[in-house]
Amino acid sequence: MNILILGNGGREYSIGLAISKENSHSLYFCPGNGATDQLGSNINIKDYNELALWAKENSIDLTIVGPEAPLTDGVVDIFKANDLVIFGPSKDAARLEGSKVYMKNILKKYNIPTARFIETDSLEDARKFINTLTPPIVVKADGLCGGKGVIIASTYEEATNAVSDMLSGSSFGDAGLKVVVEEFLDGYELSMFAICDGDDFILLPAAQDHKRVGDGDTGPNTGGMGAYAPTPLVDEELYEKVRQRIIRPTLDGMKKENAPFEGVLFIGVMVVKGEPYTLEFNVRFGDPECEILMPLLKTPVSELFYKGATKDLSNLKIEFLPKFAVGVVMASKNYPYSNSEAAQIIVDEIVDNDLRQNSHISYAGVTKDDDKLFATGGRVMVCVGIGDSIKEARDRAYGLCGQVHFAGKKVRSDIAYQALR
Numbered sequence: 001m002n003i004l005i006l007g008n009g010g011r012e013y014s015i016g017l018a019i020s021k022e023n024s025h026s027l028y029f030c031p032g033n034g035a036t037d038q039l040g041s042n043i044n045i046k047d048y049n050e051l052a053l054w055a056k057e058n059s060i061d062l063t064i065v066g067p068e069a070p071l072t073d074g075v076v077d078i079f080k081a082n083d084l085v086i087f088g089p090s091k092d093a094a095r096l097e098g099s100k101v102y103m104k105n106i107l108k109k110y111n112i113p114t115a116r117f118i119e120t121d122s123l124e125d126a127r128k129f130i131n132t133l134t135p136p137i138v139v140k141a142d143g144l145c146g147g148k149g150v151i152i153a154s155t156y157e158e159a160t161n162a163v164s165d166m167l168s169g170s171s172f173g174d175a176g177l178k179v180v181v182e183e184f185l186d187g188y189e190l191s192m193f194a195i196c197d198g199d200d201f202i203l204l205p206a207a208q209d210h211k212r213v214g215d216g217d218t219g220p221n222t223g224g225m226g227a228y229a230p231t232p233l234v235d236e237e238l239y240e241k242v243r244q245r246i247i248r249p250t251l252d253g254m255k256k257e258n259a260p261f262e263g264v265l266f267i268g269v270m271v272v273k274g275e276p277y278t279l280e281f282n283v284r285f286g287d288p289e290c291e292i293l294m295p296l297l298k299t300p301v302s303e304l305f306y307k308g309a310t311k312d313l314s315n316l317k318i319e320f321l322p323k324f325a326v327g328v329v330m331a332s333k334n335y336p337y338s339n340s341e342a343a344q345i346i347v348d349e350i351v352d353n354d355l356r357q358n359s360h361i362s363y364a365g366v367t368k369d370d371d372k373l374f375a376t377g378g379r380v381m382v383c384v385g386i387g388d389s390i391k392e393a394r395d396r397a398y399g400l401c402g403q404v405h406f407a408g409k410k411v412r413s414d415i416a417y418q419a420l421r
């Protein structure tokens with residue numbers, strides 16, 4: 001097939017890497033990054049109508065969308081109107097990520113477990129609800145805020161101020177003109193991913209992300225500093241609860257809403273006393289979770305996404321390798337506070353056979369200049385280790401990190417700690 005991947009991160013690189021290993025497809029990235037051109041060709045077309053025309057002219061058989069922005073902008077609708085096969089949700093269905101108010105109302109309407117909440121544009125109503133809760137109290141801006149729209153307030157006053165700043169437009173502009181206020185759920189967090197075709201779904205092995213920049217989950221939130229899967233924190237009973245109580249009613253509900261969900265449903269799950277609650281939905285793969293899930297798939301990734309895009313998942317028997325994967329993000333010096341100066345990346349030749357065969361890099365914020373690779377983004381790459389245990393996979397991931405050099409490289413040293421303690 002001719003396959004087009006939209007996006008420029010490590011997530012898109014890892015999907016491309018998995019597909020390139022099938023050795024039977026031609027890959028295109030839009031816009032891709034300084035390393036995806038090793039896997040295929042980078043193109044740069046910003047307008048989605050123009051991109052759809054390009055896809056038709058170049059006989060693209062399948063388009064895979066990485067990030068949320070093209071989805072909430074309606075790229076899937078445009079491609080489908082051009083009779084192109086594309087894997088991802090429609091603009092309507094992508095509101096599950098684009099609007100927290102919409103998402104919470106779907107959860108409520110279809111009786112899907114989530115934190116008790118109100119959605120409002122009134123400071124007075126928010127204040128009344130806040131007074132019924134016990135801190136910490138969670139305040140969320142309605143719209144997309146690049147992962148920064150959630151405030152965990154430790155006092156009533158802080159919660160009320162957060163609401164007030166959001167509603168006035170001063171903290172997140174239009175994205176904060178409505179807010180969700182909800183109770184704090186105290187448990188452990190999982191990233192779960194369901195590949196959906198509108199009717200059917202396949203649940204992938206559960207992963208854990210590490211959102212804070214510092215060891216022991218300290219410091220500010222990031223896009224994610226590392227991930228591992230499958231996590232031993234989930235047993236078959238919990239998987240089944242997530243299938244029956246969260247994914248099934250969501251897919252049935254979205255059909256009733258005339259917005260059937262096709263694509264990757266990313267469920268941010270909080271497990272409280274053994275019961276799963278939906279923290280949030282995203283409508284795409286997580287990054288860095290994607291980078292560790294792709295290498296665990298035995299089923300060809302292209303087939304999984306093609307069947308997802310053509311309502312054919314019921315005919316797919318999914319298989320996973322009986323292995324673990326750990327991904328450690330290498331970030332730039334000033335991440336997540338500010339941009340860093342471009343730094344040249346040197347990767348040593350991996351002489352250790354075991355390491356060479358069981359680890360790899362998924363490149364993200366990198367730019368190529370004169371055939372040299374430079375770290376130019378916040379998250380520069382993910383070093384992925386594969387193993388028969390989480391510990392083995394983690395040792396390999398960190399082993400690979402040790403072979404990579406660029407000025408200011410920043411790495412968390414405790415990825416997968418919740419599984420290993």
Ligand code: AMP
Binds near residue numbers: 115138140150268280
């Ligand atoms: P979100 O963007 O909704 O995933 O929120 C970002 C992070 O805030 C989540 O990954 C959780 O760690 C935390 N969070 C969000 N909602 C809650 C909640 N109701 N209780 C506890 N933590 C939460």
Ligand code: GLY
Binds near residue numbers: 223282285288
């Ligand atoms: N790693 C979390 C996310 O992609 O949103």
